[in-house]
Amino acid sequence: MAEYSKVAPTPLLKDELDIVIPTIRNLDFLEMWRPFFQQYHLIIVQDGDPSKVIKVPEGFDYELYNRNDINRILGPKAACISFKDSACRCFGYMVSKKKYIFTIDDDCFVAKDPTGKEINALEQHIKNLLCPSTPFFFNTLYDPYREGADFVRGYPFSLREGVPTAVSHGLWLNIPDYDAPTQLVKPLERNTRFVDAVLTIPKGTLFPMCGMNLAFNRELIGPAMYFGLMGDGQPIGRYDDMWAGWCMKVICDHLGLGVKTGLPYIWHSKASNPFVNLKKEYKGIYWQEELIPFFQSATLPKDCTTVQACYLELSKQVKAKLGKVDDYFNKLADAMVTWIEAWDELNPAGGKAVELNGPAKSSK
Ligand SMILES: O=c1ccn([C@@H]2O[C@H](COP(=O)(O)OP(=O)(O)O[C@H]3O[C@@H](CO)[C@H](O)[C@H]3O)[C@@H](O)[C@H]2O)c(=O)[nH]1
Numbered sequence: 001m002a003e004y005s006k007v008a009p010t011p012l013l014k015d016e017l018d019i020v021i022p023t024i025r026n027l028d029f030l031e032m033w034r035p036f037f038q039q040y041h042l043i044i045v046q047d048g049d050p051s052k053v054i055k056v057p058e059g060f061d062y063e064l065y066n067r068n069d070i071n072r073i074l075g076p077k078a079a080c081i082s083f084k085d086s087a088c089r090c091f092g093y094m095v096s097k098k099k100y101i102f103t104i105d106d107d108c109f110v111a112k113d114p115t116g117k118e119i120n121a122l123e124q125h126i127k128n129l130l131c132p133s134t135p136f137f138f139n140t141l142y143d144p145y146r147e148g149a150d151f152v153r154g155y156p157f158s159l160r161e162g163v164p165t166a167v168s169h170g171l172w173l174n175i176p177d178y179d180a181p182t183q184l185v186k187p188l189e190r191n192t193r194f195v196d197a198v199l200t201i202p203k204g205t206l207f208p209m210c211g212m213n214l215a216f217n218r219e220l221i222g223p224a225m226y227f228g229l230m231g232d233g234q235p236i237g238r239y240d241d242m243w244a245g246w247c248m249k250v251i252c253d254h255l256g257l258g259v260k261t262g263l264p265y266i267w268h269s270k271a272s273n274p275f276v277n278l279k280k281e282y283k284g285i286y287w288q289e290e291l292i293p294f295f296q297s298a299t300l301p302k303d304c305t306t307v308q309a310c311y312l313e314l315s316k317q318v319k320a321k322l323g324k325v326d327d328y329f330n331k332l333a334d335a336m337v338t339w340i341e342a343w344d345e346l347n348p349a350g351g352k353a354v355e356l357n358g359p360a361k362s363s364k
């Protein structure tokens with residue numbers, strides 16, 4: 001079980017954590033994060049036109065991959081990495097060699113808590129990841145491992161050790177991550193509610209995972225964090241993180257790993273165009289009425305004891321049960337297999353990841 005303490009300072013993990021940023025824009029937002037991010041290595045996944053030069057502010061240690069790099073490193077397997085969609089960020093998870101990942105969008109800024117203090121979102125994610133989760137029994141006083149809280153009366157002592165935390169899902173002030181129809185009917189709605197809580201998502205419960213402010217233990221669950229085929233040439237968009245969240249949660253439940261949501265908050269500054277979003281999402285809005293029952297009833301065999309084995313089994317079930325919903329899911333099932341093949345190629349089991357050709361640019 002990860003070392004954590006209610007009172008000792010949160011470990012920086014600066015040599016064990018990479019920050020992955022998908023981008024089609026400039027990275028000026030890093031200036032606001034500099035106090036919290038400067039000590040960490042950044043993996044920047046440049047989407048769209050690879051000939052565009054993305055300027056990284058001075059003083060950050062980074063590696064940057066554009067589409068040419070992805071194609072060069074993965075060859076034909078690059079087809080599983082989306083183009084012209086934030087889903088491309090998962091390439092950063094694959095090439096990282098660190099134990100932890102934090103991914104953030106380039107229109108997310110430092111938020112303030114109700115006292116006006118700037119929130120170090122990365123520090124809170126690290127706290128969440130180093131602290132156990134409690135998926136088997138709900139603690140009504142929220143996170144029992146937090147200073148000033150504990151397990152409440154009636155909470156089984158046999159369950160109080162908790163389980164390792166695989167994912168920490170943060171939230172957003174200002175522009176909430178709403179779907180296009182909700183954005184259209186509530187264009188002016190802003191999230192001003194700061195809820196001071198971290199919750200373990202109970203076993204057997206799915207949730208809509210947003211990739212905007214997300215951290216995970218790459219060694220525990222990395223191969224399941226495939227942000228599915230979206231964007232250019234695909235019939236759907238803005239379901240990349242949702243797909244990853246559903247697959248990840250089924251696997252975490254099977255392997256006895258925890259998933260948390262709540263703190264930390266970031267300040268989401270830019271509402272993407274609701275009409276463009278509607279075009280990307282509309283098939284997903286009705287497909288998901290079939291996808292959710294699929295994931296809710298998905299079971300994995302006992303002999304699936306690694307994330308890769310679970311993921312490949314899930315891809316088989318996707319093909320068998322969702323292929324009839326739309327041929328897209330046959331393609332997605334194949335892409336899930338390709339993703340695992342590429343992951344294992346770049347991250348040989350047990351060994352250091354193979355240095356395949358390296359990034360296009362880096363600060364080194
Ligand atoms: O083609 C693209 C578009 C964008 N990006 C980068 O991805 C993130 C998110 O982009 P943006 O903030 O414009 O979009 P949102 O609607 O706010 O994103 C939310 O919806 C989810 C869609 O999957 C996403 O995970 C959420 O954050 C920025 O960093 C863009 O630069 C891209 O790489 N390619």
Ligand SMILES: [Mn+2]
Pocket residue numbers: 105107268269270271272
């Ligand atoms: Mn955004």
